[in-house]
Amino acid sequence: MQHRHSHSRQTCKLLGGALVAASAFLGMHNASAADLTLRLAWYMPPNTAVADQGQEIADKIESMSQGDIKVQTFPSGSLLKESNIGQGVANNTANMVISGMHWWSNQAPALQWDTIPFLVDDASELLDKLHGPLGQDINQQLNRFGTQVIGWSFYGYALSYINNQHPVKRPSDLKGLKMRSEGKLSSIFLKSQGATPVSMDSSEVYTAIQRGTLDGGVSGLSSIVSRKWYEVGQYVTAIHYAPLVYPVQVNRQWWMGLKPSQRKMIQKAVASTESDAVAEIEQEFKKDIALMKKNGNQVYRPSDAELQTWQKATQAQARKNYLKDAGGQGQKILHDIDTSSE
Structure with missing residues (x-):
């Protein structure tokens, strides 16, 4: 009887040891399978360039790291909304976000530069500049808030117009309309008209x-379509302004705590999505116009000659108003944009 108890205790010990060893092995396996879990958030709705790039970034990080880095995505404002996403990355609620710079513009007015119309011809030209002094100056501004830029995304072409009263073919046609504005410079322009x-x-x-x-x-065509404003507004003015820039930002303290190899891998993955993002917002602009025309909306797209009227009415005054708030930092950013990237 005593022998059987002794044998039973010995068996339990062996089983216990095996379970501990198995647990240790599984723990090692799990650690190697996902050494890092990253929380990535954005607030743009599905089927927009930002949302598509967010998912592509997540997929690329996981595939290029061969599973060593796992990405939890929080799309469409499910973790952080537009109103609190800046604070959310600053306090590391999300390790990484894709959001507009305008979130910080009350504290750093220089960061509303991309709401100035006609700064560049297209997103491809702008991306080249963002990989030079322009991007460095933006990053320096964002570092003040505890965030770091590791790549670039684009919301699309901003400052198009929709209303249900009459076509808007020139700036003076805005007179008398009560319009939702898109940022401070947009508000000043609307009032001037x-x-x-x-x-x-x-x-x-x-x-x-x-x-x-x-x-x-007033918004980008992508929001007019994704938020279905075209269902309640009849007249659309589609203008190919400079695209709004959505930096891919990380919490700086969290970022600096990663291994250099992890930082390199994540940056490489983000960079590999940028050209797709540029191509998508160009395609999106055309697709959105086609969709609204099919819906029965009256869509007006100014010709190159007609755009001169819009440029004359908007750009000089917008630059002046921008510099009034942004001062020397704003002057530096405009210099970065105006200087050839060649």
Whole structure:
């Protein structure tokens, strides 16, 4: 009897040892399978260039690291909304975000530079500049808030117009319209043309136009389509302005705590998505126009000659208003943009 108890205790010991060894092995295996888990957030809705690039970044990081880095994605504002995403990356709620620079513009006015119309011809030209002094100066500004730029994304071409009153073919046609504005410079421009600018979250615009509390709004075509404003607004003016820049930002303290090999891998993965993002916003601009025309909207796209009227009405005044707030930092950023990248 005593012998059987002794044998049983010995068996338990052996089993216990085997379980501990198995657990240790599984723990080692799991650690090697995902040495790092990264939280990536964005607030743009599905089927937009930012959302598509966010998912591509996640896929590329996991595949290029061969599973050593796992990415948890939080799309469409599921973790951080537009109103708190800057704070969310600064306090490391998300390790990485894709968001507009304008979140910081109240504290760093120089970062609203991309709302100045006609700064560059297209996103491809802008991406080249972002990989030079322009990108370095933006990063320096964002470092003040505890974030680091590791790559570039684009919301698309901003400052198009939709309303349900009449076609807007020239700036003076905005007179009398009550319009949701897109940032401070947009608000100043609308007011200068006799429109009434209204500050409103983009998610609230559909209902406001539907109820008649707004005549329309200013935004990129991607938002006009993805948020379905075209269902409640009839007249669209599609303008190929400079694209809004959405830096891929990380929490700086978290980033500097990674292994150099991990940082290199993540940056390489992000960089590999940038050219796709540029191509997508160009295609998206054309697809959005086609979709709205098919829906029955009246879509007006100014010719190159007609764009001169818009440029004359918007750019010089926007630059002046920008520099009034942004000072020397803004002057430096405009110099970066105006200087040839060749």
